[in-house]
Amino acid sequence: MIYITRKHLKPGMIIAKDVFLYGSNNVSSFLLAKGQVLNSTYINRINYHNLDGAYIENELFSDINLESYIDEKLKAKSLKVISETYYELQASSGKVNANMIKELSSVVNNIVTELLNKEDLTYNLIDFKNYDTYTFQHSLNVAMLSISTGISMQLSESKLNEIGMAAVLHDIGKMLIPIEILNKPEKLTYEEYEIMKEHPMNAVNQLKNMVPYEVLRAIEDHHEKLDGTGYPNRKRDRNISFYAKILAVSDVYDALTSDRPYRKAVFPNEVVEYLMGSVDKHFDYTILNRFLKIIFAYPVGTFVKLSNQKLAVVIKNHTENILRPVVRIINSDGTVGEDIDLLSDPNYMNITIVDMGYDYENYGLIGILKSSMN
Numbered sequence: 001m002i003y004i005t006r007k008h009l010k011p012g013m014i015i016a017k018d019v020f021l022y023g024s025n026n027v028s029s030f031l032l033a034k035g036q037v038l039n040s041t042y043i044n045r046i047n048y049h050n051l052d053g054a055y056i057e058n059e060l061f062s063d064i065n066l067e068s069y070i071d072e073k074l075k076a077k078s079l080k081v082i083s084e085t086y087y088e089l090q091a092s093s094g095k096v097n098a099n100m101i102k103e104l105s106s107v108v109n110n111i112v113t114e115l116l117n118k119e120d121l122t123y124n125l126i127d128f129k130n131y132d133t134y135t136f137q138h139s140l141n142v143a144m145l146s147i148s149t150g151i152s153m154q155l156s157e158s159k160l161n162e163i164g165m166a167a168v169l170h171d172i173g174k175m176l177i178p179i180e181i182l183n184k185p186e187k188l189t190y191e192e193y194e195i196m197k198e199h200p201m202n203a204v205n206q207l208k209n210m211v212p213y214e215v216l217r218a219i220e221d222h223h224e225k226l227d228g229t230g231y232p233n234r235k236r237d238r239n240i241s242f243y244a245k246i247l248a249v250s251d252v253y254d255a256l257t258s259d260r261p262y263r264k265a266v267f268p269n270e271v272v273e274y275l276m277g278s279v280d281k282h283f284d285y286t287i288l289n290r291f292l293k294i295i296f297a298y299p300v301g302t303f304v305k306l307s308n309q310k311l312a313v314v315i316k317n318h319t320e321n322i323l324r325p326v327v328r329i330i331n332s333d334g335t336v337g338e339d340i341d342l343l344s345d346p347n348y349m350n351i352t353i354v355d356m357g358y359d360y361e362n363y364g365l366i367g368i369l370k371s372s373m374n
Contacts, residue, residue, distance in 0.1 A: 001016035001017060001055045001056060001057055001058065001061060001062075001064050001065065001066070001301055002055070002056055002058050002061045002064065002301045002302075002303075002313055002368070002372070003053055003054070003055050003056075003126060003299070003301040003302045003303075004053050004054060004055075004056045004358070004369070004372065005052060005053040005357075005358045006043070006046050006047055006051060006052065006053045006054075007358065008053075008358050008365070008369055009038060009043050009046065009053065009054065009056075010038070010043075010369060010372075010373055011038055011039045011040055011043065011373075012037065012038065012373035012374040013037070013038045013056045013057075013372050013373055013374070014035065014036070014037055014038070014056060014057040014372075014374055015032045015033065015034055015035065015036040015037075015038065015054055015055070015056065015057075016034060016054075016055040016056055016057040016058075017034055017054070017055040017066060018030065018032070018033055018034050018072075019031045019032040019033075019046075019051070019054050020072055020075075020076075021049055021051070031045065031046070031049065031051075032045075032046075032054065037374055050259075052126070053126075055126075055301060056372050057372065058368070058371060058372045059371070060328075060335075060336045060368070060371060061301070061313060061315070061328070061336075063315070064300055064301050064313075064315055066124055066300060066301065069123060069124060069144065070111065070114050070115070070144065071114065074107075074110055074111065074114060075140070077107060078107045078110075078111060078140050078143075078168075079136050079137065079140055081100070081103050081104050081107045082104065082107075082136045082139050082140060082168050083136045084100060085100045085101070085103075085104050085168075085169075085172065086135065086136065086139075086172055086175050087175075088100050089172055089175045089176070089206060090175040090176070095206070096172075096206055096207060096210060098210060101207075101210050101211065104165070104168060104169075105161070105165060107168075108143065108161055108164035108165050108168060109161055109164075111143060111144065111147060111164060112147055112157060112160045112161050112164055115144070115147050115148055115151060116151060116157065116160075121148045121151060121152065121293075121294045122294060122295070122296065122317070122319075123144065123145060123148060123294050123295045123296075124299055124300070125257055125268055125295070125299055126299050126301075126302075134258060134260070135171060135174065138171065138254055138255065138258065139167065139168045139169070139170065139171055139172075140168065141250075141254040142167045142168075142170060142247060142250045142251050142254055143163075143164045143167035143168045145167075145249075145250035145253065145254065145291070145294070145295070146163050146164065146166075146167045146243075146246045146247055146250045147160050147163055147164050147167070148294045149246050149249070149250065149287065149290050149291045149294060150163050150246060152290045152291075152293050152294055153286075153287075153290050159243075162212055162214050162215050162218075162243065163218070163243050163246060163247070165211055165212075165215045166214075166215045166218035166219055166222075166243050166244075166247060167247055167250065169203060169207065169211070169215070169219055170200075170203070170218070170219050170222050170247055170251065171199065171203075172202075172203045172206070172207070172219075173198070173199035173200055173201065173202030173203030173204075173206070173219075174196075174199045174202075176198075176199070176202045176206075177195060177196060177198070177199055177202075178195070181195055181196060182196075184262065185262050186262060187262065197223075197231045197232055198232070200219055200220050200221070200222060200223060200231075200232055201220065201232055203219050203220075204216050204219055204220045207219070214241065214243060215243075217241040217243070217244065218241045218243035218244045218247055219244075220232070220233075220241070220244070221233075221235060221240050221241040221244035222244045222247040222248055222251060223248070224240045224244060224248070225248075225281065225282040225283075226240070226280060226281060226282060226283070226284065227281045227282065229282075230282075237284075245283070245284045245287050246287055246291075248282070248283060249275065249283050249284075249287055249288055249291045250291070252271075252274075252275065252282075252283075253271055253275065253291075253295065256271045256274070257271055267356045267357075268295070268296070268297050268298065268299065268356075269297035269298055269323070269353065269356060272292065272295070272297040272322060272323070273297075275288060275291075275292075276288070276292075292322055293319045295322070296317040296322050296325070297322045297323050297325075298314045298317070298322075298323075298325050298353060298356065299314065300314050300315060300316065300317060300325075301313065301314065301315075302314055302356060303330075303356070303357065303358055303365065304327060304353045304355065304356050305353070305354055305355040305356075305357070305363070306327070306351050306352070306353060306354065307350075307351055307352045307353075307354050308351055309363070310329055310330070310363070311329075311330040311363035311364050311365060312327035312328055312329050312330060312340070313327060313328050313330065313368075314326070314327055315327065315328050315339065318343050320343070321343050323352075323353070324341075324342040324343035325342060325343075325353075326339055326340065326341045326342070326343075327339070327340055327342065327353075328340075330363065330364040330365070330367075330368055331364055331367075332363060332364050333364065333367055334364045334365075334366060334367010334368055334370065334371060335364075335367065
């Protein structure tokens, strides 16, 4: 299978991986099933729901297979409980129902259990961009990334549950921020940004005595930075909650790789470079190092452009160096060439990935698209 952006989806292509949609009520629904042959109606549906694209069958890349990160039913239930908890806060003018917190805790426990039983914690970013409502999916994504990071650090199950609770609740304070500020498409004014910066303390004030102290600390500190330039208290390294340091990396990664009213999503490789460039200033080195073991700069099945102007598809990643995957070359006539291991092949040490995307009609993409059609 290969990942095709919606711009290049064509009638006759075959869906290689179930496409789920999580709407504003966060109920999971089948949008397209594996094996479905695309037609113009289905493609229009993908465009209508603003999905980035879909995995498509292609015999030249039949050796690429991807599994869902967590069970779809668990994902749907998690989103439902998260949204209900957030709306409870909004509807009650800041009062959260204890039963909802209990239910949320149960969901987090189920996520922790499922992730602990996974052999491969590699997070496929593309799997988590099929939603209509950003806030709730973002909270779930941050939870999965943070829990997985904690697992890679061999934290206890009880600590993983606390990290998960902090993650799903870290933005709940935004429900008390005026919607016109949250969804403003332009840069916030100084006054608006000061209001936005209140959301960590909004959450802490409403969740006191309802969640463990360390969960509250993590929520309060998740926008603090090691160099003291964060908010709300401009804390420095040792004064910042350990859990919050994990949340901070996961939060920024998911936020930057998502479309927002004021900007388009940033490519994963660019986000990774930003995170690496901010280590020991904004992010903890040890935590970031473990985080980078569970995510990849270039998701498997996606197209990349090499510094030698060749087009390629990522077929495998290396946890020891996420910027140097194994790629399969696409020839200018649309056929495939050799597989190149950018990490260990001495003949390609000077070749780098310079771009991600699909606007390379002159580099063989058209031929690959044709070979993907039924």
